[in-house]
Amino acid sequence: MSRADLAEVLEVEQAGYTHPWSAAMFLAELEKPQARIDLLRIEGHLAGYLCSWFLCGELHILNLVTAPAFRRQGVARRLLAHAIQCRRAQGLERVLLEVRLSNAPAIGLYEHFGFCRDAVRKGYYPDGEDAQLMSLSINQYPPRD
Template identity: 40%
Template sequence: MEEKILKLTAKDLAELVALERLCFATPWTEKQFRLCLAQDHLYVLGLKSGGRLLAYISFFLVGEEMEILNLAVHPKKRRQGLGTKLLCTALNFFRRKNGKKVFLEVRPSNVAALNLYKRAGFIQAGLRKNYYPDNGEDALVMVLKITNRSI
């Protein structure tokens, strides 16, 4: 089936919340997503196949900076390059808007995500102690300086 990446809207809310619950220990609520989707500077891109949401990435764009909030792939669809496709799409979108720096936080225990971000060129820039509320795990702060090359 053909995969499509598109900007998600309020009509995708139920599917977005369901995927979020499958992927995260402390998922965002429907209300949080509804508020975010109403903001002009927040984007949620979804990867769909056969009309089903398989993955999404959410990020803020503020001036020359981007902050990636979440990147989620359905557990049964992991390790198939969907996260890479979404990350590359978001980074190239930001590059076309003349963005300069991208930030994100990631769990040190999330080896798959760390490997994805490192392959994309992110480097560790800091540490947030006791960042995650479910278990008190620290967060690695990672940064990517945007160049003219596509990811």
């Protein structure tokens, strides 16, 4: 992602969340050396993006969003696989993320990738919803079909 992509990313972000990231949050991520925002375009349209940090062998997934028009088409799966493969060559050992307990489709996707449910973070989200903390050891990747 670059600054030129910001308006389009914000449009998708706002369509996907009741508490979306702000422009300032995305711009701050662009300045962090450990951060990366990968975009997936399909036929010129932003289909989704994945925001992550890579530190000390760990990839932390911060935000994974699929544009409404591209849901159920494998966008999140492709973005997640891409992020893991890119960092694997740099010594990736583990992937971490938090996901809303109510987001069963996302939890299912992560479990398909081999993620384990580690703990629940009570009141993690701004609206008070709990988060499921999940992790993936790189030894458990790629997923089994």
